[in-house]
Amino acid sequence: MSRIAVELPGLSMKNPIMPASGCFGFGEEMGSLYDLNELGAIALKATTREPRFGNETPRVAETAAGMLNAIGLQNPGLQKVISEKLPKLKSIETPLLANIAGTTMEDYEEVAADLSGTGRVNALELNISCPNVKEGGIAFGTDPSLAAELTERVKAVSSVPVYVKLSPNVTDITDIAKAVERAGADGLTLINTLSGMKIDRKSRKPLLANQAGGLSGPAVKPIAVRMIHEVRRQTQLPLIGMGGISDVEDIIDFIIAGADAVAVGTANFTNPFICPELSRGLEKWLAQEQYTHLYDLQPKEVHSVE
Amino acid sequence: MRKEDMIVLENKEIARDIFEMKLGGLLVQDITEPGQFLHIHTSPQPFPLLRRPLSICKTNKAEEYLTVIYRAEGEGTRLLSACSKGSTLDVIGPLGHGFPVSDVSPGEKVLLAGGGVGVPPLYDTGHALKEKGVDVTTVIGFSDKGTVFYEDPFRDIGRVFVSTADGSYGTAGFVTDVMEKEKLAFDRIFACGPVPMLKALETKYPEAEGCISLEERMGCGIGVCLACVCHTRQDPDGSDYRKVCSDGPVFPWKEVVL
Ligand SMILES: Cc1cc2nc3c(=O)[nH]c(=O)nc-3n(C[C@H](O)[C@H](O)[C@H](O)COP(=O)(O)OP(=O)(O)OC[C@H]3O[C@@H](n4cnc5c(N)ncnc54)[C@H](O)[C@@H]3O)c2cc1C
Ligand SMILES: Cc1cc2nc3c(=O)[nH]c(=O)nc-3n(C[C@H](O)[C@H](O)[C@H](O)COP(=O)(O)O)c2cc1C
Ligand code: FES
Numbered sequence: 317m318s319r320i321a322v323e324l325p326g327l328s329m330k331n332p333i334m335p336a337s338g339c340f341g342f343g344e345e346m347g348s349l350y351d352l353n354e355l356g357a358i359a360l361k362a363t364t365r366e367p368r369f370g371n372e373t374p375r376v377a378e379t380a381a382g383m384l385n386a387i388g389l390q391n392p393g394l395q396k397v398i399s400e401k402l403p404k405l406k407s408i409e410t411p412l413l414a415n416i417a418g419t420t421m422e423d424y425e426e427v428a429a430d431l432s433g434t435g436r437v438n439a440l441e442l443n444i445s446c447p448n449v450k451e452g453g454i455a456f457g458t459d460p461s462l463a464a465e466l467t468e469r470v471k472a473v474s475s476v477p478v479y480v481k482l483s484p485n486v487t488d489i490t491d492i493a494k495a496v497e498r499a500g501a502d503g504l505t506l507i508n509t510l511s512g513m514k515i516d517r518k519s520r521k522p523l524l525a526n527q528a529g530g531l532s533g534p535a536v537k538p539i540a541v542r543m544i545h546e547v548r549r550q551t552q553l554p555l556i557g558m559g560g561i562s563d564v565e566d567i568i569d570f571i572i573a574g575a576d577a578v579a580v581g582t583a584n585f586t587n588p589f590i591c592p593e594l595s596r597g598l599e600k601w602l603a604q605e606q607y608t609h610l611y612d613l614q615p616k617e618v619h620s621v622e
Numbered sequence: 623m624r625k626e627d628m629i630v631l632e633n634k635e636i637a638r639d640i641f642e643m644k645l646g647g648l649l650v651q652d653i654t655e656p657g658q659f660l661h662i663h664t665s666p667q668p669f670p671l672l673r674r675p676l677s678i679c680k681t682n683k684a685e686e687y688l689t690v691i692y693r694a695e696g697e698g699t700r701l702l703s704a705c706s707k708g709s710t711l712d713v714i715g716p717l718g719h720g721f722p723v724s725d726v727s728p729g730e731k732v733l734l735a736g737g738g739v740g741v742p743p744l745y746d747t748g749h750a751l752k753e754k755g756v757d758v759t760t761v762i763g764f765s766d767k768g769t770v771f772y773e774d775p776f777r778d779i780g781r782v783f784v785s786t787a788d789g790s791y792g793t794a795g796f797v798t799d800v801m802e803k804e805k806l807a808f809d810r811i812f813a814c815g816p817v818p819m820l821k822a823l824e825t826k827y828p829e830a831e832g833c834i835s836l837e838e839r840m841g842c843g844i845g846v847c848l849a850c851v852c853h854t855r856q857d858p859d860g861s862d863y864r865k866v867c868s869d870g871p872v873f874p875w876k877e878v879v880l
Contacts, residue, residue, distance in 0.1 A: 339846065341847075341848075345846050346844075349623065361848075368861060369861045369862075373849075374838075375839070375848070375850075376839050376847070376849040378670060378671060378672045380669070381669055383841065387847070387848050390861075534671070562668070582841075585673070585841045586663065586668075586673065588714065588842070588844055
């Protein structure tokens with residue numbers, strides 16, 4: 317048996333590594349660099365009901381060991397994602413996790429029903445945690461009862477498992493985790509970016525056109541690890557962990573903290589080949605250390621996924 | 623496109639804070655058009671995190687090297703300026719689409735307009751045009767005498783005019799002032815420089831045929847993160863867009879909103 321294959325609801329992964337939403341587009345560009353079948357799964361860029369241009373530029377800024385982004389959920393909209401983006405992924409076997417976003421509960425329901433109905437999407441990731449759009453989204457991610465209601469409604473219309481992506485921009489992340497678990501979520505993905513700001517000293521204004529942006533990259537890793545550790549102890553749900561992963565050691569830390577699989581975001585920008593390199597590196601490390609499976613790293617009492 | 627540890631063959635200051643760096647590696651063989659760019663990790667350490675986009679200035683496929691010219695200004699470019707001969711740099715490239723030299727016919731008059739560190743990609747472009755028998759005129763603008771570079775190399779390609787904003791060298795003013803003063807006529811224009819310069823050119827010559835090369839802050843450099851987008855003139859407030867890194871950085875005259 318493979319040391320690194322993992323089974324999560326809807327996602328039968330040959331390795332525990334997927335590119336994180338928004339850091340891989342819809343796979344086209346990366347597909348010309350390497351075989352996407354090497355990935356455990358792919359989290360697609362957020363899809364909204366209508367096409368969105370997103371925020372004005374500058375949309376990214378570098379920070380100490382990290383970056384801020386305020387893309388603003390730019391995407392071609394539900395119809396084009398179905399007619400143009402998903403067909404290009406037909407020839408690969410890698411499971412797809414479709415990230416969906418919206419302003420109203422009805423938006424989420426419509427996108428969820430249509431995307432899960434395509435047959436090509438293996439699971440949904442409810443983005444209720446994007447810090448970069450003014451309306452909706454983040455409100456669902458910071459209010460446990462709204463998050464639960466949205467989860468329930470999306471579950472009712474989706475024909476595939478539903479993961480909820482949690483925001484770190486809350487006082488207690490476990491409140492939301494427990495609320496969406498009770499509402500029927502099949503899994504959790506965490507963390508999304510942390511709200512931050514960079515000042516441009518020359519203009520004496522925030523550098524990003526949107527003023528605030530979401531912090532990602534190695535700088536956020538300790539926060540992500542802490543939150544996964546907390547959530548692991550409060551829910552039974554499978555967890556896909558992310559936030560600053562850029563090498564094999566990072567993945568091991570996330571698994572020990574309680575993640576069942578991981579996503580890699582910002583590191584794709586520094587090294588477009590990072591995901592396949594990490595899966596080979598992880599396999600090699602486990603073999604060297606004589607682990608028969610990745611999950612043997614996890615302290616038994618906390619690993620609750622069967 | 624490939625990711626390669628390129629060897630620093632030379633790295634020297636050619637004007638105030640302006641460095642010319644010669645890099646050797648296989649990547650040179652993949653270059654298809656002048657005006658493509660590299661995305662360079664500026665340190666052997668993991669940080670600074672983001673790569674820096676720099677235009678390819680000169681290509682020598684036979685000897686497998688290329689040059690880039692950059693202004694050492696912020697953290698990353700300052701680190702680059704300290705790289706010594708023989709060290710290596712993690713580079714991805716060539717990226718993006720360059721100037722469409724293949725569209726130009728022999729005998730055509732092409733004007734190259736460059737501002738500051740927008741000048742480098744015009745060098746290979748000028749060379750490729752000259753080889754095709756195109757009549758090339760170059761107008762390059764800088765802030766002051768101390769930052770002028772590559773006036774002589776461009777003379778090998780055709781006529782060259784230089785301007786400085788403070789008037790300390792060449793014509794006082796901007797590239798557009800030189801073009802007016804010298805009444806420069808052209809069939810086509812290729813421009814690269816700061817946005818105000820590109821805007822001035824597109825406004826002064828609205829009917830011109832040609833291309834501009836744009837700068838934008840980048841995340842990935844390969845088209846996946848949507849950091850570098852701009853609106854199109856066809857749909858200035860809508861959801862249509864172009865990515866500077868993978869659709870550009872070179873765009874047809876007046877295609878995108880500046
Ligand atoms: C396609 C393209 C080609 C370019 N070609 C050249 C060239 O040939 N020579 C040259 O000197 N410069 C060029 N630039 C601009 C160059 O990329 C920036 O000057 C450089 O990234 C600044 O990095 P820094 O470390 O000095 O600044 P820092 O302030 O440390 O940079 C912080 C972040 O902001 C980004 N950034 C800051 N200024 C710019 C800018 N003007 N454009 C894009 N990103 C920026 C950096 O890439 C980095 O991610 C080009 C830009 C683009 C997009
Ligand atoms: C440029 C960029 C765009 C992103 N877009 C999305 C998005 O559309 N939907 C989403 O749920 N998360 C988005 N994210 C968040 C990432 O999926 C991830 O949660 C976060 O970046 C932390 O992981 P990292 O440190 O490995 O990047 C984006 C992140 C970045 C850097
Ligand atoms: S820099 Fe990522 S899409 Fe252009």
